[in-house]
Amino acid sequence: MSRFWRLLLISLVIVLVLYGIYFALGRPVIPLPSIPYKVSPGQPLHSIITSNGADQLKLTLNTAGDIEIVSGQQSVVSLNYTPETFENTLDLGERLLIARKIVQSDGDGSRSSPFLRKVINWVIAYYYHVIRFRLSVLLIALP
Amino acid sequence: MNKTPTIVKLLLAFVLVVSVILIKQPPMATAEIAWQEAPTNLIHIDVTYDPGTKTYSLGGYSAEELRQVGAPEFQDEVWEVLGLLNNATLRIYDDVIDVFTDDQPLLSLTWDDSSRQILYTILDAYIELGDIDIERAEVWLDKADVEISLRKSKELSKPLDISLATLVQLQVNDKGALSVEGFPTGMELTPETLALINAANIGNLKLCWDKGVIDLQVNGQSLPRATLYQGGLGVIDKAFGLNLGDLSPIFGSRFGAGLVFGNADPVTGECVP
Numbered sequence: 001m002s003r004f005w006r007l008l009l010i011s012l013v014i015v016l017v018l019y020g021i022y023f024a025l026g027r028p029v030i031p032l033p034s035i036p037y038k039v040s041p042g043q044p045l046h047s048i049i050t051s052n053g054a055d056q057l058k059l060t061l062n063t064a065g066d067i068e069i070v071s072g073q074q075s076v077v078s079l080n081y082t083p084e085t086f087e088n089t090l091d092l093g094e095r096l097l098i099a100r101k102i103v104q105s106d107g108d109g110s111r112s113s114p115f116l117r118k119v120i121n122w123v124i125a126y127y128y129h130v131i132r133f134r135l136s137v138l139l140i141a142l143p
Numbered sequence: 144m145n146k147t148p149t150i151v152k153l154l155l156a157f158v159l160v161v162s163v164i165l166i167k168q169p170p171m172a173t174a175e176i177a178w179q180e181a182p183t184n185l186i187h188i189d190v191t192y193d194p195g196t197k198t199y200s201l202g203g204y205s206a207e208e209l210r211q212v213g214a215p216e217f218q219d220e221v222w223e224v225l226g227l228l229n230n231a232t233l234r235i236y237d238d239v240i241d242v243f244t245d246d247q248p249l250l251s252l253t254w255d256d257s258s259r260q261i262l263y264t265i266l267d268a269y270i271e272l273g274d275i276d277i278e279r280a281e282v283w284l285d286k287a288d289v290e291i292s293l294r295k296s297k298e299l300s301k302p303l304d305i306s307l308a309t310l311v312q313l314q315v316n317d318k319g320a321l322s323v324e325g326f327p328t329g330m331e332l333t334p335e336t337l338a339l340i341n342a343a344n345i346g347n348l349k350l351c352w353d354k355g356v357i358d359l360q361v362n363g364q365s366l367p368r369a370t371l372y373q374g375g376l377g378v379i380d381k382a383f384g385l386n387l388g389d390l391s392p393i394f395g396s397r398f399g400a401g402l403v404f405g406n407a408d409p410v411t412g413e414c415v416p
Contacts (some may be wrong), residue, residue: 051382067367069375076375081367088364092343099342103335 019131027132029064034136041142049141060136063127083125090120185288187304191296194226203302203392211388228295235289259284276325282309303392308413310349313402337404346407351399351414358414 001009022028039045049057054072061067068078081089094112127133192199197217198206217225232243240252254262263275286308294300314322319332332340349360357369373394380387401410 048378048382052378071375071378074374074378075370075372076378077372078370079367080370085365085367088361089366091364092361092366095343095345096339099339099344102342103338 022131027064027130029062029132029134031134032136034058034138036138036140038140038142045139046141049139055141057139058136059139060134062132062134063124064132065128083121083128086124087117087121090117183288183306184283184286184309185304185306187288187290188292189301189303190291190293191298191300192225192293193297194222194295197222200298200300203300203389205299208388225293225295228293230292230294232290232292234291235284235287256281279312279324302395305392305396305398307398310410310413311398311400312409313400315402315404317405340404346404347410348402349399349410349412350402353397353414355394360410 039049045057049055049071052071052074054074056072057076058070059067060070065081066078067081069076098111188202190199190201196206199209199217200206201209201214229245230243231245231249232241234241234243238253238255240250240254242249242251259281260277263277263280267275312324314325315332315337316322319334319337321328321330321332344362346362349358349363351358355371355373357371359366359369373390376387376390379385397414399414403409
């Protein structure tokens with residue numbers, strides 16, 4: 001066996017072993033660093049962020065199926081999705097967008113490519129079932 | 144050549160270990176289904192009134208809050224009658240209607256399908272909104288647990304207690320007119336909204352509200368479950384100046400609605416948590 005194939009096989013085994021451990025641990029959500037985003041006065045989001053006195057709003061995406069908006073320590077709204085319900089939402093959103101085009105321009109709207117939709121659904125399903133991350137954006141209101 | 148079989152063995156061992164782990168995972172489909180009580184249409188409304196000030200509180204809302212939303216004011220004759228009572232309760236459950244005044248039973252009626260038919264005929268004759276859908280009325284009454292209590296008191300009434308197993312059926316006809324359980328409401332969708340719904344091919348919606356948890360289906364397809372937090376809604380209220388007031392009664396309630404556009408299929412099922 002050549003050196004290349006041996007290295008490839010060893011790498012594959014290491015990846016499989018690591019994923020086996022991750023799977024055995026119950027596929028815990030891997031937290032990623034929070035992304036800060038500063039919002040200046042006058043921007044539409046500013047009044048929402050400052051309304052609670054906390055001056056910050058945190059949007060968290062957990063790819064295991066949760067999206068949550070927290071103002072200070074107070075949860076505002078959370079969404080629980082599955083790949084199926086996510087797909088349904090995308091489908092509905094697309095249909096409403098096309099419908100709006102049809103109604104406003106009295107014309108015809110075309111749907112996005114089925115391949116693109118499948119890719120999106122695969123990505124959502126992959127991060128839902130296989131490996132899970134938690135990503136958050138912290139919106140900070142500037143004084 | 145000596146190392147290759149070792150790697151293969153390692154790979155096989157790994158596959159074996161993963162297989163064992165997978166086999167040990169509890170089967171998801173065998174989740175225990177909790178026993179649930181027979182679903183009812185529970186509506187408990189508490190009303191407190193003060194004949195002195197001629198004000199009343201309903202379902203946890205103060206007289207001031209009710210006035211803001213355009214709640215009707217009673218005529219003097221009604222206040223005179225109420226002033227004579229300390230309390231009165233109307234209760235409808237199973238096949239019985241009970242009325243109590245001042246903690247004493249005033250009357251108890253037992254009704255069945257045939258006696259209800261007479262009632263429907265009378266109501267049809269006197270209500271100008273349209274004929275009662277007897278099938279729907281029976282669905283509602285079959286599971287009814289309704290209690291309306293009037294109490295002479297200056298204190299705030301108890302919060303509304305609403306838990307409806309039966310879906311409220313809403314219908315929007317081809318012209319956009321909205322009816323509830325067959326009764327026209329006088330409200331209409333704008334032609335633009337109706338055109339948008341038709342163009343998006345939306346036939347029906349099913350909405351279930353369970354103490355802040357919202358489940359929505361569009362054309363039978365489920366959307367992500369949303370959870371609204373009462374404290375969080377206060378944030379939105381402040382941000383947009385909505386002046387929503389006290390939403391505790393809503394956040395303590397369960398109900399669902401099925402909305403059908405045009406001649407689309409009706410929404411079936413219940414909103415049992």
